[in-house]
């Protein structure tokens with residue numbers, strides 16, 4: 134349904150995409166996972182005919198998006214991180230307007246708007262101006278707008294970044310329902326969990342390059358299963374700690390940014406590794422701030438694949454409120470810790 138070959142795009146000296154290949158089978162969800170600045174939106178915009186590639190080709194259901202953008206646009210719906218809806222119109226008016234832009238009759242636009250509002254549980258708010266909507270409602274309306282044209286391919290660019298967990302779960306259910314009905318979905322995300330739940334296959338992008346491709350399980354296997362996460366009180370001890378923990382399970386990885394050592398449990402039982410780590414630390418009188426075992430996060434997979442954490446990649450909007458990398462639980466924790474220790478020092 135989607136076929137991309139050797140796609141490249143630069144902005145000045147920034148190589149946003151460097152020869153990306155992608156194949157998405159009909160009726161599946163393909164997750165495009167990567168930190169801020171990885172090139173996800175650039176790929177999405179090329180597929181949505183909003184941007185021309187420097188080289189390479191992209192087809193939607195056999196239609197060349199560069200050569201036949203109008204035809205390609207009939208096949209796709211696009212919804213994104215920043216809901217593009219008119220504040221002053223009501224939810225219903227927004228959807229009907231989109232329907233009219235698709236060339237639907239007034240009647241058909243009304244029918245589809247009603248349908249989309251119902252499916253996204255916005256019926257009660259349908260006749261209120263969008264400026265009274267919450268962030269989650271706007272995002273649902275934006276998704277509704279992308280469905281009015283009944284697209285074969287739905288492209289979602291970070292649809293849940295910045296949403297609360299409940300609204301996020303609702304959107305996940307809804308996306309799953311669309312796929313069951315036959316829609317093909319390309320979804321970009323910064324959350325491994327999201328790709329894990331929704332995506333049949335995942336492509337990991339970093340600096341415009343594909344660094345891994347596979348199912349969620351395959352990616353986690355590359356990381357070595359669960360990780361034991363060791364946060365030392367003294368960050369100067371990180372490499373010593375990594376040395377002490379070498380050989381008990383997977384190769385310890387040092388994450389300088391968050392001051393942690395991560396030990397992939399590999400084939401061993403997580404609790405056994407956790408216990409061994411705790412005993413080893415106590416034997417060496419190493420004071421810990423935190424010791425935990427968790428599923429690999431996007432950060433962990435990134436660390437394993439690239440040697441740098443996802444949030445190390447600087448972008449101009451890296452401190453914005455909606456920025457997903459900054460609002461991962463790990464980073465929120467790291468920020469709280471930093472705030473706490475700053476308080477201690479003062």
Ligand SMILES: Nc1ncnc2c1ncn2[C@@H]1O[C@H](COP(=O)(O)OP(=O)(O)O)[C@@H](O)[C@H]1O
Pocket residue numbers: 144147148149167168169170171172173174175176448
């Ligand atoms: N219109 C643009 N002009 C200049 N640089 C851009 C533009 N769009 C994207 N970039 C740069 O290209 C890179 C990839 O950006 P993007 O595709 O938005 O990444 P993502 O969506 O994964 O965060 C980044 O370094 C970004 O700053």
Ligand SMILES: [Mg+2]
Pocket residue numbers: 173174175290291
């Ligand atoms: Mg983006």
